[in-house]
Amino acid sequence: MINPRMLELGKAPSTIRELFAYGQRRKQEVGAHHVFDLSIGNPSTPTPAAVTERMRQLLSQPAETIHGYTNAPGTAEVRAAVARNLNERFDAGALPQHVYMTCGAYAALAVALRALTVPGDQVVVNAPYFPEYRVLAEAADAQLVEVPTVPDTFQLDLAALDAAIGPRTSVVIVNSPNNPAGAVYTADVLQGLGDLLRRKSAAFGHPVFLLSDEPYRELSYDAPVPFPANFYDHTVVCYSWAKSLSLPGERIGYAYASSRMDCADEVMAAIAGAGRALGFVNAPVLFQRVMETCIDCPPDLSDYARNRTLLTEGLARLGYEFVHPDGAFYLWVRALEPDAEAFSARARELDLLIVPSNSFGCEGWVRCSYCVSSAVIERSMAAWEALKRSYE
Amino acid sequence: MINPRMLELGKAPSTIRELFAYGQRRKQEVGAHHVFDLSIGNPSTPTPAAVTERMRQLLSQPAETIHGYTNAPGTAEVRAAVARNLNERFDAGALPQHVYMTCGAYAALAVALRALTVPGDQVVVNAPYFPEYRVLAEAADAQLVEVPTVPDTFQLDLAALDAAIGPRTSVVIVNSPNNPAGAVYTADVLQGLGDLLRRKSAAFGHPVFLLSDEPYRELSYDAPVPFPANFYDHTVVCYSWAKSLSLPGERIGYAYASSRMDCADEVMAAIAGAGRALGFVNAPVLFQRVMETCIDCPPDLSDYARNRTLLTEGLARLGYEFVHPDGAFYLWVRALEPDAEAFSARARELDLLIVPSNSFGCEGWVRCSYCVSSAVIERSMAAWEALKRSYE
Numbered sequence: 001m002i003n004p005r006m007l008e009l010g011k012a013p014s015t016i017r018e019l020f021a022y023g024q025r026r027k028q029e030v031g032a033h034h035v036f037d038l039s040i041g042n043p044s045t046p047t048p049a050a051v052t053e054r055m056r057q058l059l060s061q062p063a064e065t066i067h068g069y070t071n072a073p074g075t076a077e078v079r080a081a082v083a084r085n086l087n088e089r090f091d092a093g094a095l096p097q098h099v100y101m102t103c104g105a106y107a108a109l110a111v112a113l114r115a116l117t118v119p120g121d122q123v124v125v126n127a128p129y130f131p132e133y134r135v136l137a138e139a140a141d142a143q144l145v146e147v148p149t150v151p152d153t154f155q156l157d158l159a160a161l162d163a164a165i166g167p168r169t170s171v172v173i174v175n176s177p178n179n180p181a182g183a184v185y186t187a188d189v190l191q192g193l194g195d196l197l198r199r200k201s202a203a204f205g206h207p208v209f210l211l212s213d214e215p216y217r218e219l220s221y222d223a224p225v226p227f228p229a230n231f232y233d234h235t236v237v238c239y240s241w242a243k244s245l246s247l248p249g250e251r252i253g254y255a256y257a258s259s260r261m262d263c264a265d266e267v268m269a270a271i272a273g274a275g276r277a278l279g280f281v282n283a284p285v286l287f288q289r290v291m292e293t294c295i296d297c298p299p300d301l302s303d304y305a306r307n308r309t310l311l312t313e314g315l316a317r318l319g320y321e322f323v324h325p326d327g328a329f330y331l332w333v334r335a336l337e338p339d340a341e342a343f344s345a346r347a348r349e350l351d352l353l354i355v356p357s358n359s360f361g362c363e364g365w366v367r368c369s370y371c372v373s374s375a376v377i378e379r380s381m382a383a384w385e386a387l388k389r390s391y392e
Numbered sequence: 393m394i395n396p397r398m399l400e401l402g403k404a405p406s407t408i409r410e411l412f413a414y415g416q417r418r419k420q421e422v423g424a425h426h427v428f429d430l431s432i433g434n435p436s437t438p439t440p441a442a443v444t445e446r447m448r449q450l451l452s453q454p455a456e457t458i459h460g461y462t463n464a465p466g467t468a469e470v471r472a473a474v475a476r477n478l479n480e481r482f483d484a485g486a487l488p489q490h491v492y493m494t495c496g497a498y499a500a501l502a503v504a505l506r507a508l509t510v511p512g513d514q515v516v517v518n519a520p521y522f523p524e525y526r527v528l529a530e531a532a533d534a535q536l537v538e539v540p541t542v543p544d545t546f547q548l549d550l551a552a553l554d555a556a557i558g559p560r561t562s563v564v565i566v567n568s569p570n571n572p573a574g575a576v577y578t579a580d581v582l583q584g585l586g587d588l589l590r591r592k593s594a595a596f597g598h599p600v601f602l603l604s605d606e607p608y609r610e611l612s613y614d615a616p617v618p619f620p621a622n623f624y625d626h627t628v629v630c631y632s633w634a635k636s637l638s639l640p641g642e643r644i645g646y647a648y649a650s651s652r653m654d655c656a657d658e659v660m661a662a663i664a665g666a667g668r669a670l671g672f673v674n675a676p677v678l679f680q681r682v683m684e685t686c687i688d689c690p691p692d693l694s695d696y697a698r699n700r701t702l703l704t705e706g707l708a709r710l711g712y713e714f715v716h717p718d719g720a721f722y723l724w725v726r727a728l729e730p731d732a733e734a735f736s737a738r739a740r741e742l743d744l745l746i747v748p749s750n751s752f753g754c755e756g757w758v759r760c761s762y763c764v765s766s767a768v769i770e771r772s773m774a775a776w777e778a779l780k781r782s783y784e
Contacts, residue, residue: 001562001598002655002662006507009665021463042460052451059444059451068434069640071413103495103643103672110671115398132668139669170393206393248461249677251495251643263394270394273401276524277531278670279502280495285641286678 036380074101105240115270128360177327180367194231252287428772466493497632507662520752569719572759586623644679
């Protein structure tokens with residue numbers, strides 16, 4: 001029979017993707033010029049020329065070599081490249097055998113959560129959080145536990161985490177730079193988190209794993225992003241080149257089980273098992289081979305930096321309140337009424353598409369993606385102004 | 393904690409992929425020339441030039457357009473192309489909204505099984521069968537029920553299916569052309585299967601879904617392959633271009649819920665929900681766009697047809713017994729002792745890599761992939777001869 005849980009998930013699609021789909025329809029109705037779609041994190045910066053050039057080179061090689069199956073965890077070359085990259089940048093101590101290539105960070109999260117939980121376990125997330133964490137945790141028959149972050153800074157609330165992490169907690173998820181709030185967790189906060197998780201693991205007699213979701217790692221404007229795995233050994237990193245190299249639709253990323261943890265081999269085996277169970281065979285091979293040589297390609301943040309300035313200065317001028325974002329390409333803006341969904345709906349009437357905070361596990365805010373052309377940000381200001389005025 | 397089921401799956405990787413990995417190591421040790429790897433279905437025929445040309449064209453378009461997210465079920469263009477293709481070739485009555493693009497047929501099977509079963513349901517397979525069906529069914533907490541096919545012909549055994557399908561059966565999987573036996577189910581057999589499933593569905597008061605796994609649909613040597621969905625409305629088709637267009641590592645395929653079934657919309661919603669739950673977002677976009685225009689590209693079967701003749705004639709000369717394959721690129725050969733694993737191990741000593749039938753749910757046979765260069769088949773004959781002699 002049709003599975004009622006899957007049916008419900010399919011009929012209630014993610015708010016973000018629903019808004020994105022609405023925007024696509026709306027653009028066809030009234031013209032793309034008139035819709036200010038700040039809904040989805042679809043990078044507007046072009047893929048670097050080096051990536052395209054590498055693909056062209058690959059296409060001139062024998063087809064059976066470049067499009068064939070790889071081993072399930074990925075090519076030896078790309079796994080070595082990932083380990084080298086992490087070691088050069090973060091002194092991570094990474095070994096290639098602890099890298100598992102995936103169809104993007106979302107698949108990495110899916111396999112890691114399946115590998116690191118048994119039914120009935122708890123998965124702790126820090127709100128506001130990427131809403132699909134709930135979907136993936138519940139699909140693993142785990143229970144999602146929401147812990148609020150510190151008001152205004154949106155840094156981790158270590159006291160609240162201390163209270164929430166119990167003997168059934170198998171995984172804590174962090175996401176820095178944060179989607180949706182744009183916060184970057186400081187080294188001090190991560191050190192505190194590491195200390196807390198070591199203490200909890202010792203008390204419970206089993207490791208509480210840290211799942212570090214890092215698709216925005218490269219997107220920081222003022223200072224490098226501290227690497228969570230350097231503060232806690234039992235960390236699994238979930239990464240994607242979707243945002244840094246503007247390849248979101250290509251589904252290429254990895255899960256990396258820190259080689260410093262005592263059970264890294266077991267965690268990798270369980271991740272490989274979860275890959276089989278969930279339906280992954282190997283990550284798309286052409287992009288594995290692209291990353292073999294393009295992994296050190298720097299992201300181009302110039303558009304996002306300009307947009308960040310345009311949007312924050314524009315909204316400040318209009319009197320909006322927001323969190324100054326240190327990283328990612330999202331601005332977290334306080335809604336002008338307590339009901340963020342109503343606020344988002346009113347914005348939609350003005351063809352301004354912004355995501356209500358309810359779907360991120362908190363009330364009263366909206367997320368605005370500024371990974372769009374600067375012209376969209378500029379043109380959106382009239383809508384922001386009209387929206388503000390409608391509340392006066 | 394580390395999930396013991398996932399750990400077990402990861403530590404006991406699929407026999408086929410294990411043999412493939414062994415072959416890769418062995419080739420490095422003794423040289424590729426000396427290893428006769430007939431283990432995996434990794435197409436040896438090059439990807440058609442039209443596919444490569446289409447990729448080159450796409451790479452000259454703006455990068456944010458070609459690498460961006462698509463809607464979760466795929467681009468409107470490729471879904472329309474799939475429906476048109478099925479309608480032109482099979483008069484399938486397919487609507488684009490019942491097509492869901494996936495990371496290959498394996499992902500299509502994963503989401504379809506998750507969508508069409510609840511824990512405790514039974515999934516019926518026809519042995520010999522692709523071993524990962526068991527992994528995917530058990531990951532959905534369903535029970536796999538093996539039904540043997542007819543000896544010698546390896547066609548469906550309708551009487552045995554009649555006996556096996558009960559009120560907890562939610563899905564029957566068929567795979568024609570068959571991996572591993574190479575059998576193509578005849579129209580008569582499929583008509584009988586449709587009649588049986590209609591009778592069972594009526595008796596149980598709920599549809600028994602047919603899951604038709606069709607990655608080899610285009611690989612038939614003598615006559616077109618009958619399309620199972622045309623014999624039974626409650627069919628979900630799982631397809632991949634891995635084999636027909638030699639793109640196995642790129643992970644591009646689809647699930648299609650026959651538009652003729654009354655609950656096609658619900659099935660699609662449940663498939664979309666399963667996609668979220670299992671970790672799929674959208675299928676790799678570059679290859680979605682390739683398929684928008686290359687879907688009618690004919691497969692080049694000339695190498696496989698030649699290999700089929702070389703291998704069958706060669707083994708017949710040596711006195712081996714096998715099933716004459718109508719489709720796919722596998723030869724199903726009777727082992728020279730009852731224990732197929734021992735037979736496969738002895739072949740491995742001769743650097744001849746063939747997959748024992750145990751992993752396909754039956755005893756006493758081996759699967760030989762002939763999607764390799766003809767030179768490999770020719771060179772392997774000495775090993776086949778030595779293997780035969782070792783049993784005399």
